[in-house]
Amino acid sequence: MTCANPLRYLATLLLACCALSSRADITIDVTGTGTRQFPVAIGTLSGEAVLKEPLTAIIRADLAGSGRFKLVETGTTPPVESPVAAELADWKARGADALSSGTVQLAADGSAVIRLRLHDTVTQKPIAGFEVRARASELRGVAHQLADQIYEALTGERGVFATxxxxxxxxxxxxxxxxxxxxxxxxxxxxxxxxxxxxxxxxxxxxxxxxxxxxxxxxxxxxxxxxxxxxxxxxxxxxxxxxxxxxxxxxxxxxxxxxxxxxxxxxxxxxxxxxxxxxxxxxxxxxxxxxxxxxxxxxxxxxxxxxxxxxxxxxxxxxxxxxxxxxxxxxxxxxxxxxxxxxxxxxxxxxxxxxxxxxxxxxxxxxxxxxxxxxxxxxxxxxxxxxxxxxxxxxxxxxxxxxxxxxxxxxxxxxxxxxxxxxxxxxxxxxxxxxxx
Amino acid sequence: MKKTLASLTLVGLLAACASTTPAPVENKAPDATPTPSTNNSNTSTQPVQPSQGSKLDPLNDPASMLSKRGVYFDYDKYDVRADQQALVEAHGRYLAANPGRSVRVEGNADERGSREYNLALGQKRAEAVRKALSVVGAKDGQIEATSNGEEKPRATDKDEASYAENRRADMVYNGE
Known part of the structure; x- marks a missing residue:
């Protein structure tokens, strides 16, 4: 079924509620992890500082919270969207088997166009790429959806971060x-x-x-x-x-x-x-x-x-x-x-x-x-x-x-x-x- | 001091009779804190002068068995225990004699296990009390058996004494 509109309404509704109570009511502790965690570097999205939601931080928290990934330190400098082979080899040397990179651009209507690419640092080939346009009220949901895309690309299973x-x-x-x-x-x-x-x-x-x-x-x-x-x-x-x-x-x-x-x-x-x-x-x-x-x-x-x-x-x-x-x-x-x-x-x-x-x-x-x-x-x-x-x-x-x-x-x-x-x-x-x- | 306590209690009881809010201490849903009769916010805002010679409702007369409303059960059991029969029969006879009164029998269960299963367990306890009330003459229309399951525990410790206290069905009369 197609429910793009209900989600938009819902996002707006949630945002209205958030304005009243913006505290996080739940904190998450991973108390056990799987036998093997996939090492991944989630690069800071270039240009996201203008947004009111920290997209990269949300994506990282989702992936880390799942217990399936080990996040490799990336620093705050965004990696280039399309790294060359030598750069991917460098990420491999730092322990990451995959790297995500991407950009945020503001459109004329105030919405954000977010592009995210996932690279295999071992084969030095692209794994997947995604583009999504979101209004301010949709940013958190979109960050969860991008985390779901990364999760699915790397594990083969559909993610549930956006549920x-x-x-x-x-x-x-x-x-x-x-x-x-x-x-x-x-x-x-x-x-x-x-x-x-x-x-x-x-x-x-x-x-x-x-x-x-x-x-x-x-x-x-x-x-x-x-x-x-x-x-x-x-x-x-x-x-x-x-x-x-x-x-x-x-x-x-x-x-x-x-x-x-x-x-x-x-x-x-x-x-x-x-x-x-x-x-x-x-x-x-x-x-x-x-x-x-x-x-x-x-x-x-x-x-x-x-x-x-x-x-x-x-x-x-x-x-x-x-x-x-x-x-x-x-x-x-x-x-x-x-x-x-x-x-x-x-x-x-x-x-x-x-x-x-x-x-x-x-x-x-x-x-x-x-x-x-x-x-x-x-x-x-x-x-x-x-x-x-x-x-x-x-x-x-x-x-x-x-x-x-x-x-x-x-x-x-x-x-x-x-x-x-x-x-x-x-x-x-x-x-x-x-x-x- | 003794006298003050006694009169406060009396005022509390009479206020409970006069008010339609759920007031009697014994049946009040015990949330986190027990409510002693001398510290009842419902009564303090609604003082009622005790009138000389007024007959106390036996439901609220501490000397009457009817002032007791809790029927206790064994673990995972829902038959009215032999030592609880006299109390239930007294209420059944009271209902038979007072067709204008009605009662909600609220079953409870201890907190162990599924909330929904415990709701059903409390219901089964309430139903057992309902049947026992009917046997001695209370009419079906006077009684509704409901359950609080484990949602309104009177005792909150995790020990056998608390669990036993919560394996209980309370008779809550209309207007209480």
């Missing part, structure tokens, strides 16, 4: 639902309340969040449009209403309701109209539904077998199949974007850790090392998992690579919890440059 995350922040007695860039900057308060907020999830097009709010003294599911801020209760039945999950087409929400007594899974219209259709029928707790990416299957948590375990059921109904057997407590399932694996929380000798399961082989893997890890969700490239952790009695967010090799901790200004990684959304068009400048 966004949602999470719940508790500061004192105040709860707020936050949306931030994947690097924790550009935080925007979506909703704030003196009562708890839980379980935010993104719609697949990134335009909406569904969440649980206790603002009416009990759990009610709301859907909120991020651009307009408009929101409505979509499940506010007798008892508790919770655990929302969007269908991939955005038209349906799976939720946990208690209208028939015990917590069971129902499907409701995402617009809040119509009556709920009951999907599961057990005499036990059924909750935490999540759709498979093809929209055909729902995974959920149930204690119908005597302990909480993860089951799957066809969206059209049918007999649930038990998926997890590796612990007496397996909860909070989320599918990978390709639908081939599942991440979930497993209790392991009294510790709650992030695990993943390959759905074909049913092999599972422990990914995190915390004691109270919760709420895992995949990044849209399927290579990272975002989860809630606890450090010194305070909620923090963490990411772990899907192979368990690289970990980051994101420390927020308060008690952060219930994170959800958003989808790819429309981005500014980046033009690929030909090899020969």
């Amino acid at each position: 966004r995350i949602a999470y719940v922040l508790k500061q004192g007695k105040r709860y707020s639902l936050q949306v931030a860039d994947a690097d924790g900057h550009n935080t925007q308060t979506v909703m704030a309340s003196n009562e708890p907020i839980m379980s935010p999830v993104w719609s697949m097009d990134g335009s909406k969040l569904a969440y649980v709010s206790f603002e009416r003294k009990k759990a009610i599911v709301f859907v909120q449009d991020l651009l307009s801020g408009a929101r409505r209760p979509v499940a506010a039945f007798k008892g508790s209403n919770s655990a929302p999950a969007f269908s991939p087409d955005g038209g349906t929400l799976a939720v946990t309701l208690t209208i028939d007594g015990i917590s069971q899974i129902y499907l409701v219209d995402a617009s809040g109209s119509g009556s709920p259709r009951r999907l599961t029928r057990s005499s036990a707790i059924d909750t935490e539904p999540t759709f498979s990416p093809d929209g055909r299957t729902i995974a959920f948590t149930s204690d119908r077998g005597g302990s909480p375990q993860i089951y799957t059921v066809p969206v059209g109904g049918g007999e649930p199949q038990r998926l997890t057997f590796d612990s007496s407590y397996n909860v909070s399932p989320a599918f990978s974007p390709d639908g081939k694996s599942l991440t979930y929380i497993r209790r392991d000798e009294g510790r709650f850790v992030v695990a993943s399961m390959d759905l074909a082989s049913r092999q599972s893997l422990t990914l995190s090392q915390g004691s109270y890890d919760e709420s895992p969700s995949f990044a849209p490239n399927g290579k990272l998992i975002l989860y809630a952790s606890e450090t010194g009695n305070r909620g923090t967010l963490g990411t772990v690579s899907s192979d368990g090799q690289t970990r980051q901790r994101l420390s927020a200004n308060g008690d952060a919890r219930e994170p959800a990684w958003g989808p790819y959304i429309g981005q500014i068009a980046v033009t690929r440059l030909s090899s020969n400048p």
Whole structure:
């Protein structure tokens, strides 16, 4: 789908919010790194000093924060955009296997034209080149997109620096639902309340969040449009209403309701109209539904077998199949974007850790090392998992690579919890440059 | 000093009866700080003169079992324990005798594990209390079972005593 316009609006909206609160609410520590880090020199973009966002610094922070790269010191003098062989050999001698260089030029309308080229210092050949035009409000997003391009060119995987995350922040007695860039900057308060907020999830097009709010003294599911801020209760039945999950087409929400007594899974219209259709029928707790990416299957948590375990059921109904057997407590399932694996929380000798399961082989893997890890969700490239952790009695967010090799901790200004990684959304068009400048 | 405390408490209780804000200390959602009855900001801004001879609502009479609202549960369990039956039955009979009153049963759970699963666990506890209230005559329309899950812990330490305190369902009457 094409979403260039929504992103522009979003960038403007975020910028407006930033003017009110420009502090970075999250700082990132890389707490573990992969076995091999790719050494790269990210040269300062020539001419970027006139911009109000430090593009090169953002790109460097993204790449370093991923744990996949070792940044080679470049100094502040920009390398020339198209270095000759001897210059590339010099960068190789300084330890870099690749070098990025580029320029920023201001256009007559005030927008910036940014050109970035990536060079292989070993073969001394160009790897890729990009050009993008951005308005002032789009600069941070564009820097993340360029970091994504570098990441993809060097690792072969699509980057997620230009995506966004949602999470719940508790500061004192105040709860707020936050949306931030994947690097924790550009935080925007979506909703704030003196009562708890839980379980935010993104719609697949990134335009909406569904969440649980206790603002009416009990759990009610709301859907909120991020651009307009408009929101409505979509499940506010007798008892508790919770655990929302969007269908991939955005038209349906799976939720946990208690209208028939015990917590069971129902499907409701995402617009809040119509009556709920009951999907599961057990005499036990059924909750935490999540759709498979093809929209055909729902995974959920149930204690119908005597302990909480993860089951799957066809969206059209049918007999649930038990998926997890590796612990007496397996909860909070989320599918990978390709639908081939599942991440979930497993209790392991009294510790709650992030695990993943390959759905074909049913092999599972422990990914995190915390004691109270919760709420895992995949990044849209399927290579990272975002989860809630606890450090010194305070909620923090963490990411772990899907192979368990690289970990980051994101420390927020308060008690952060219930994170959800958003989808790819429309981005500014980046033009690929030909090899020969 | 003793006398002052007693009268302050009385004023607090009466103010709680007179106000529609959620006031009684026992049922107040315990956030970070416990709220002693002598330091209740709700009551200090709304003084109510105790009138001689007024009959205290049994729900707020410390001498009445009905002033107790918390029903405790065992770990990962949701049946009303034998030692909690008398309390639940007293409230059920009170509701049967006072059809104008209604109650929200708010289940809670300790903080370990998934927030959503704990919400469902709290709901199951609230539902068990709802059924026990019905058995002795409370009408369905008088009771709503809801859950706070692990979101409103009364005790915040990471020890068994705190976890046990939070495995609880509270009966919150309308107007409280």
